[in-house]
Amino acid sequence: MFEVTRTLYDCLVQCASEYREGVPPKEFTSVWAREPRGQREQGLSRDQIVRAAMEILDAEGLEALSMRKLGARLGAGATSLYWHVATKDELLELAMDQAWGEIQLDPEKSWRETASDYSYGLRGTMLHHLWLGSLLGGMPSIGPQALRASATLLNAFQRGGFEGMEIDFAVNSVISYTLGATLPEIAWRTMVFRSGSTEEEQVEAMTPIIEAATAHTPELRERHREYMSGSYDPAVARNLAFDYGLVALLDGLAARLLQPDRPGSRTAQSSAVTPAESTAAQPT
Amino acid sequence: MFEVTRTLYDCLVQCASEYREGVPPKEFTSVWAREPRGQREQGLSRDQIVRAAMEILDAEGLEALSMRKLGARLGAGATSLYWHVATKDELLELAMDQAWGEIQLDPEKSWRETASDYSYGLRGTMLHHLWLGSLLGGMPSIGPQALRASATLLNAFQRGGFEGMEIDFAVNSVISYTLGATLPEIAWRTMVFRSGSTEEEQVEAMTPIIEAATAHTPELRERHREYMSGSYDPAVARNLAFDYGLVALLDGLAARLLQPDRPGSRTAQSSAVTPAESTAAQPT
DNA sequence: GAGTGACCTCGAACACTGTACGAGACCCCC
DNA sequence: GGGGGTCTCGTACAGTGTTCGAGGTCACTC
Structure with a gap:
């Protein structure tokens, strides 16, 4: 993992110099x-x-x-x-x-409940305001409401037993998953929205494209057909998928919380490709 | 969880009818x-x-x-x-x-290695092409290269022992996390990029804003100060954070793989707020 | 060689966009 | 009455994506 990380880091540094050919600098x-301007009440x-x-x-x-x-x-x-x-x-x-600001959290709940509330809340808000999808990748969310929600989440994790940088890491992972899981849904719903048709019609319109696109990846085509033939309600299926990943992530975090050797947990003992020693992945 | 899911589902249905006031329908x-048009080679x-x-x-x-x-x-x-x-x-x-297409995967590797490669690959590509951030939330990725990469990942998970809908769910969660973890980085780097200054200058310029914004969330301010005083290299810190969440997620998926009772695993036995029974979260 | 039709380029024009500027209107306080 | 801040807005500018139709360039056929 260290090697990959190293590569990524170099990439970041390189990007910083490589970019910006003839772009006029625009003050941040x-x-x-x-602060807002107006005083008068008319x-x-x-x-x-x-x-x-x-x-x-x-x-x-x-x-x-x-x-x-x-x-x-x-x-x-x-x-x-x-x-x-x-x-x-x-x-x-x-x-x-x-x-x-639409995300409401109860500051008394456990870290796991708070994470779940945050996640479902963010997802609901994003699906309610589809335009957030195109915005979240372009401008950072540093407004008071965004910070407030994140602070509540952070507090819950701190109370739950996470320490040091691990608090940020764990909080970040929950936010990240939620964001990333909802984004493709938004992209899809935006497309449906713009087309002016219902989701079913859109799915039908897409089928030949999927068939054509998966001509050279039979396994994907297979899975898509299976998926379609099951006559799942797409919205329900998406919810299940969302919950599945969220549970997996929270389980992973919970496992980390129970690891016996967590001094400052600055250095990760496990890497992405080798499973952590003391999780259920290796039965004791 | 079912209750929340229900609410979300209602929201989705409601959105479908609530939207589209005076938008002209634009065929998908x-x-x-x-198929492409040109034939001639000049x-x-x-x-x-x-x-x-x-x-x-x-x-x-x-x-x-x-x-x-x-x-x-x-x-x-x-x-x-x-x-x-x-x-x-x-x-x-x-x-x-x-x-x-820049994401290269080895179809021979294990599901965990492939997931890691995919994740790091996608992240690297996104950071290399910052404009992807604003695009991924707006239009679905259904091109051949995107499908190819996803198909490889899917195959690896299938070989790894995931079954039925769980394959899609697990694959989705990995993609989702990667996407969501990289998106805020992109937003930040885009901001730095547009400002024309270096990351350090930008951090310095941001500090008073953060201080002002976190005036009412002292715990966040505290964490930010601690973070700044540590003089971490921000790029390294981001990489650590990214890896931390990825490991947690993969551990969670691995744990799910070892669960004894997985019939079709259509119905989720655990919910987001109650940890799964057979993970390390509840010692046996 | 003439003719034909597909491929390809492009100038002009249209209906937009975000925003700078400056003229003017309103209102409160001296 | 006279400032001076607060607020509105018509005009204008430089740009945008895209349509349309006139033209040019080939390869091919008669």
Whole structure:
């Protein structure tokens, strides 16, 4: 594993110098760096704008949101918005954080329950706001609501017995899995959404493409056929798949928690390819 | 868990009807649905265009790619490209799949090794092509290269002893974790990239924002300070975090593989909040 | 050699986009 | 009444993806 890690690290360093050919440097900015402008209580407000933006985003998708359309919805000129919001990207940052705020956690629960709540909460929010999919990979979530949720999760893990860097690692893995598991669903649902048809129609429309694409990978084609013939409800199947991976991950974390030799657990005793010694993988 | 799942399912159904206010239906299309056009061997070619597009994407980022710029780079008019590629989205689909092709897997290895290779491979590719981050959440990866890699992974899991739907579930969880773990890194690196400064400068520029944002979550602030004072190399720390979660997940999957009662494993015996019976979480 | 039709290029134009700028309107306080 | 901050917005600019149709270049047939 160390070798692979080394390679990756080199890649990162190399990327840093390789990129940026003729791109003009754009100073780092974020809504959270600057405080909101308005004081007066009339006319437009930031909250109002963000709310309206989310309505458009939810109803028509990310690329349907334009400043002109948003202004029109609010009965205002497009450029009026720029008094309350510096750029469109900042507006999206605000909308993102608003969505993060929908995740509600109980700070009293166990680490495992909290992880589960967080995971299902994030997934639900993402599926409710499909536009989050394209945004999460482009701009970091550093808004107060996102941080609040992560802090609660982090606290639960700390109380649960994780220590040092392991807290961050474990928390990160839960967030990562949730994000990654939901993303392809979002991509799929976005496609269905844009097509204007139902999921069933879309599946039907996709079948010839899948058949053609899997012409040279018979095992995949086989699995797809089996999958289709089972007449599963796709939404239910996705939920099962999501839960399966989440359980596996949490089990793995729980196992780590019970390892006898965890000094600072700075150095990983096991690698990705060799199973950890004291898990159920090797019966005692 | 069933209750939560139920809620999610309802949400999905509800979304399907709630969305789509005034969006014009756009027939489903994909590059993979239509076969390429050109036959003659002169002038532009699809490969050439995709390659040039990826050069721009790598060097200047997703939003720097415009058809006019791409045309100019190839010494052609912008609209000439439309003979070889139906839309810009299709071009991006092609570029995405080209990136997927960079993942090389050995079909002889064990399921755990293959999972590790896949995971590190995907992560490396994503970090090499930052623009993938914004794309993976928007359009599904159903190109031949993406399918090829997934098929290899799937085969390895099947050989490794996974059965029925569990194969899909396990494979999905590995892909999901990798995707989700890399996405925030991409978001961060994209931000650094756009700012034009080094990672260290960016971290320094971010500090006051983090301090301000974590004003009401002292535990997070504490952790951030500890993290900063440790003077870790951020890239190394990220690699450790990535490996930690991957190991935990693979351990969890391995544990599932050894469970004695796995009939068709259609129904999950354990839920996200209650640890599975036969893992190390509950010592026998 | 003329003709035909497929392959390929591209300039002009259209309907958009995000946003800078500056003129003006409103309101409160001196 | 007169500032001065708060807020709106029409105009304009430089760009975007994409359509359309006119033209050019081949390989082939008669």
